[in-house]
Amino acid sequence: MRANRFLFLIGALSGLTLVNLPAAEPTPQTPKKPVSDEYHGTTVKDPYQWLEKDDDPEVKEWSNAQNQRTRSYLDKLPDRAAVEKQLADWYAKTSPSYSSLVSRPGVLFAMKFQPPKQQPLLVTLASADDLKSEKVVLDPNVLDAKGTTAIDWFVPSLDGKHVAVSLSKGGSEDGTLHFYETATGKALPDTIAHVQYPTAGGSAAWNADGTGIYYTRFPRKGERPDADLNFYQQIYFHKLGTADTEDTYSIGKDFPRIAEIVLQASRDGKYILATVANGDGGDFAHYLLGPDGSWKQITQFSDQIKAARLGRDNALYLLSRAGAPRGKILRLPLDTPELKNAVEIVPTGEAVIEQIVPTSDALYVGDLLGGPSQVRRFGLDGKGGAIIPIPKISAVQEMLALEDNSLLFRDVSYTEPAAWFHCAQGKIEPVKTALRSTSPVSFADIEVTREFATSKEGTKIPLNIIFRKGMKRDGQNPTLLYGYGGYGISMTPNFDFTRRLWFDHGGVYVVANIRGGGEFGEEWHKAGNLTKKQNVFDDFAAAAEYLVAEKYTRPEKLAILGGSNGGLLMGAMITQHPELMRAVVSQVGIYDMLRVELAPNGAFNVTEFGTVRNPEQFKALYAYSPYHHVVDGTKYPSVLMMTGANDGRVAPYHSRKMTARLDEANESENPILLRASSSAGHGQGTALSERIKQLADIYSFLFAQLRMTNH
Numbered sequence: 001m002r003a004n005r006f007l008f009l010i011g012a013l014s015g016l017t018l019v020n021l022p023a024a025e026p027t028p029q030t031p032k033k034p035v036s037d038e039y040h041g042t043t044v045k046d047p048y049q050w051l052e053k054d055d056d057p058e059v060k061e062w063s064n065a066q067n068q069r070t071r072s073y074l075d076k077l078p079d080r081a082a083v084e085k086q087l088a089d090w091y092a093k094t095s096p097s098y099s100s101l102v103s104r105p106g107v108l109f110a111m112k113f114q115p116p117k118q119q120p121l122l123v124t125l126a127s128a129d130d131l132k133s134e135k136v137v138l139d140p141n142v143l144d145a146k147g148t149t150a151i152d153w154f155v156p157s158l159d160g161k162h163v164a165v166s167l168s169k170g171g172s173e174d175g176t177l178h179f180y181e182t183a184t185g186k187a188l189p190d191t192i193a194h195v196q197y198p199t200a201g202g203s204a205a206w207n208a209d210g211t212g213i214y215y216t217r218f219p220r221k222g223e224r225p226d227a228d229l230n231f232y233q234q235i236y237f238h239k240l241g242t243a244d245t246e247d248t249y250s251i252g253k254d255f256p257r258i259a260e261i262v263l264q265a266s267r268d269g270k271y272i273l274a275t276v277a278n279g280d281g282g283d284f285a286h287y288l289l290g291p292d293g294s295w296k297q298i299t300q301f302s303d304q305i306k307a308a309r310l311g312r313d314n315a316l317y318l319l320s321r322a323g324a325p326r327g328k329i330l331r332l333p334l335d336t337p338e339l340k341n342a343v344e345i346v347p348t349g350e351a352v353i354e355q356i357v358p359t360s361d362a363l364y365v366g367d368l369l370g371g372p373s374q375v376r377r378f379g380l381d382g383k384g385g386a387i388i389p390i391p392k393i394s395a396v397q398e399m400l401a402l403e404d405n406s407l408l409f410r411d412v413s414y415t416e417p418a419a420w421f422h423c424a425q426g427k428i429e430p431v432k433t434a435l436r437s438t439s440p441v442s443f444a445d446i447e448v449t450r451e452f453a454t455s456k457e458g459t460k461i462p463l464n465i466i467f468r469k470g471m472k473r474d475g476q477n478p479t480l481l482y483g484y485g486g487y488g489i490s491m492t493p494n495f496d497f498t499r500r501l502w503f504d505h506g507g508v509y510v511v512a513n514i515r516g517g518g519e520f521g522e523e524w525h526k527a528g529n530l531t532k533k534q535n536v537f538d539d540f541a542a543a544a545e546y547l548v549a550e551k552y553t554r555p556e557k558l559a560i561l562g563g564s565n566g567g568l569l570m571g572a573m574i575t576q577h578p579e580l581m582r583a584v585v586s587q588v589g590i591y592d593m594l595r596v597e598l599a600p601n602g603a604f605n606v607t608e609f610g611t612v613r614n615p616e617q618f619k620a621l622y623a624y625s626p627y628h629h630v631v632d633g634t635k636y637p638s639v640l641m642m643t644g645a646n647d648g649r650v651a652p653y654h655s656r657k658m659t660a661r662l663d664e665a666n667e668s669e670n671p672i673l674l675r676a677s678s679s680a681g682h683g684q685g686t687a688l689s690e691r692i693k694q695l696a697d698i699y700s701f702l703f704a705q706l707r708m709t710n711h
Helices: 057-075 080-093 499-504 522-526 534-549 565-576 602-609 615-624 653-665 688-705
Strands: 036-039 042-045 097-104 107-113 121-125 135-138 149-156 162-169 175-181 187-196 204-206 212-217 234-239 248-251 259-265 272-278 284-289 295-299 305-310 315-320 328-333 343-346 352-358 363-368 373-378 386-388 394-401 407-413 419-423 431-436 446-454 460-468 479-482 508-512 558-563 583-587 638-644 672-677
Touching (some): 042 615, 097 149, 107 149, 121 149, 234 259, 259 305, 272 305, 284 305, 305 352, 328 352, 352 394, 460 499, 499 508, 534 558, 534 615, 558 565, 558 688, 565 653
Parallel strands (some): 204 259, 479 508, 638 672
Antiparallel strands (some): 149 162, 162 175, 204 212, 284 295, 315 328, 352 363, 373 386, 419 431
16 A cells, blocks of 8 residues: 555546536435444444455445446536546646656666556656657557556666566556567566565666566465465575576564565665565565575665665665654665664754765765655765755655766655756766756646644644635635644655646645654654554644634535545544545555555554554544444434456455445435446556546535635
């Protein structure tokens, strides 16, 4: 779940007509089949547990009926078709965007997203300023005309002549590793199945001479029981030109069942670093494969080392949160790779350190200042710190050291599309490169302000409030409040041209930096996980109350949006504060907190949410679990639940069960709708056409519920 941000999108549509809202068709009757589970002496009833069986014909019939009802409702909304057409037109006019840059001698690799193509493609460039040099290495849209095959990730060999690519289908994120010649795009015969799967993901790192690759993979059938085939990720080595059955085991047998491994190679290929996460809770161990061919454990989960980067000076740079919740940087010589030999070079301060990028003569550090970013440059000894100027209230999403020791970084804000900037060696003035996105619509009339709501026990919660200049604070503005609050993931500034649609209908868009995220470091994350999860919901409710109190909006004009862990947040708001908002859009959410860990991916989340096996954690989970706190006879807001049939991160049955329970309990006339996509998963790898349809449904639903017209 962790990898998925769901930072949605709310983006001019002319002539929207407003008519009376269509009434939803009567809810299909959902049979109750009472089941009881016992936890630490507490009996919990679960009348809709039968909806958990994806392949049961009765469940499929129920789901199809719900989908048809939802489709009927959404398709009758005013100008739903016009909204979709406007979005498609904008996407067709949007410029390419470049991300996931990797530098190799004489060549840059990048993922390029160029609508109306359904999926991003892998390209190379001679430099960030030479667009004419662009060559396509792999276009998954050519492999699959339906647009359902996606590149999960790629890793070029150290000389850049070959590239390994994980490909998956239908949003499943179940990746197979393929190999290509960079210059020609020609596929090599080698393939390796099941190297990538949500949530543990997948990774690879080439050896020094490009003859083979270290990679992660999950067990094959017969290697472990079927229930464990998406766990126990381990590292293997594959020699190019041989069958994968000849691949050799490298390390991982002693890693946790819920290990999530990321590999990186040093620039000369002498070292391979394995970063091993213990599920999604934010603890990491690090292992180093040296020139002697043996792996050595450098850090343990308890050491609080959150990131490690191999330098170009025979050193390992470590981001430590031990005694420093906002982070400090240590330097560890590779010839004595024991943590006790690490020396602190950048002390902890106000900024939360997130990224470390070492070059041969400098250390670039990406910081977070409660949401927005900052970039600093130091010598390799941590001396001579200088701030690299970047736009105000913006986010540095990626940082990359080039072969000449200069820096590329990708910056974005709420009002400016992403652009890559270049910082020459020894300089701190960044220059915008040719790798920049343009928007099909202008945001010149849009303002961003940062204000603070006060949560239940006094914690200040930052709100990023985005609106059209001249907006009146009269309590009448339709407002969309977005939140996430988990896994230490920070809600940083991002640009989405489709929000133009929202602003042109008089809308205000707000992103809340609530606890559970990493905006203010590890303490901010820990204050919103495990038994402290209720703080996340209190923070978000405080944000909603602030927007009403400060006359940005009123409950009848307020909608909320979240996905994944943010879907849990939506569920908690529906059940704890149904009177606070008029409409809710909840995507791929978790709602039954007592059975999360039973789903294949649920175990990875135990380090974030807790487990029902622990009495104290069970008590906390049961106290907020949305599914168990739906109350009969309550007037609930309008709800649009969205899920994907191929979601390997959050089981789609959460949305089914929550919809059934809300349907049964709801006393209001507001619709409770379930939209399930058969061609999507958790969001990653979703075809552009399906993304546009999802957006059109969200916008037209919210426009109707908040009675919004074009301004």
